[in-house]
Amino acid sequence: MTKHKWTIAFDADDTLWHNERGFRMTQDRFAELLADYTDGAHLQGRLLAAERRNLAVYGFGIKGFVLSMVETAIEVTDGAVPTDVIAELLGMGRSMLSDPVELLVGARAAIETLKPNAEIILITKGDLLDQERKLAQSGLGDLFDAVEIVSDKTADIYTRIFARHDTAHQMMVGNSLRSDVIPAIEAGAWGVHVPHDLTWEYEHAEAPLTHRHFRQISALSDLPALITDLSGGR
Known part of the structure; x- marks a missing residue:
């Protein structure tokens, strides 16, 4: 394999x-x-x-x-x-708790494009039952090689999760600088920020603009090109 x-x-x-x-x-x-x-x-x-x-x-x-x-x-x-x-x-x-799940534009396509050449995992925090419900309704479940539902997102948690995946490089992609990007970078991974028009105030943080592992893209559709660029430049 x-x-x-x-x-x-x-x-x-x-x-x-x-x-x-x-x-x-x-x-x-x-x-x-x-x-x-x-x-x-x-x-x-x-x-x-x-x-x-x-x-x-x-x-x-x-x-x-x-x-x-x-x-x-x-x-x-x-x-x-x-x-x-x-x-x-x-x-x-x-x-x-019963609201229907509506995917963001380009979410499925980005995952499907990347999946043949990468391990794809989901790392989400929150209520276990609600996150499981949303994942099931999203129709994306079969695209993930692993699903991690955690109580919070910290550098230690990212370190433990990524250690279970034997790859040269790791990346966390999300809309929250505080939870998705900064602690992932602290764990040694790439942190990719995908801004969302509506982000809870708690999740706001200063972007680590000068860190070499920080990137920002405008939409998930830009992610495959970013991976290609990072892979070719290393």
């Missing part, structure tokens, strides 16, 4: 399929429900603060997001939030 030169790992949410827009729509409705108690900007700031401090307890994903909304609603109303508002927040969470 031919040994591949590259292991190429993809993030899932907002790299291969849409995700953040569901959160944004829910947050907009959240602001409408609590408009009598506080303005939207203040509410979103309080919600982000709640999400940040709850990550260590609830982890990433929709369930932690909903619980943080409930917590924020109680806080900003001094406990006066109506029960029907809480019920609607819980209902929105259930709806998000």
Whole structure:
């Protein structure tokens, strides 16, 4: 069997399929429900603060997001939030957990183009059941040589995952500088940033523009050409 030169790992949410827009729509409705108690900007700031401090307890994903909304609603109303508002927040969470999966343009084609000459893996973080559901609905599952669903993305986690794949070069591709690019580079891999119009504030970070293993592309359709360029230049 031919040994591949590259292991190429993809993030899932907002790299291969849409995700953040569901959160944004829910947050907009959240602001409408609590408009009598506080303005939207203040509410979103309080919600982000709640999400940040709850990550260590609830982890990433929709369930932690909903619980943080409930917590924020109680806080900003001094406990006066109506029960029907809480019920609607819980209902929105259930709806998000059953939202259909819509692939980003070029996602399947990029993977199919690269697969014959690379090990292709998925590295995604968040709620296990929800990530498994989205992967199954995406129709991409059979294209991956391995799937890793992790609680967080750190340099140590990338090091352990890539160590299981015996290739000369490793790469992580994703929309998050904080989770996909920077820790992958710290682990010795290439980090390829594919910006998305909607990226959660938590995932923002300064791009490591001067690092030799950092690249940015405008769309996944540009990835095969990047791999060809990097392979030819080494």
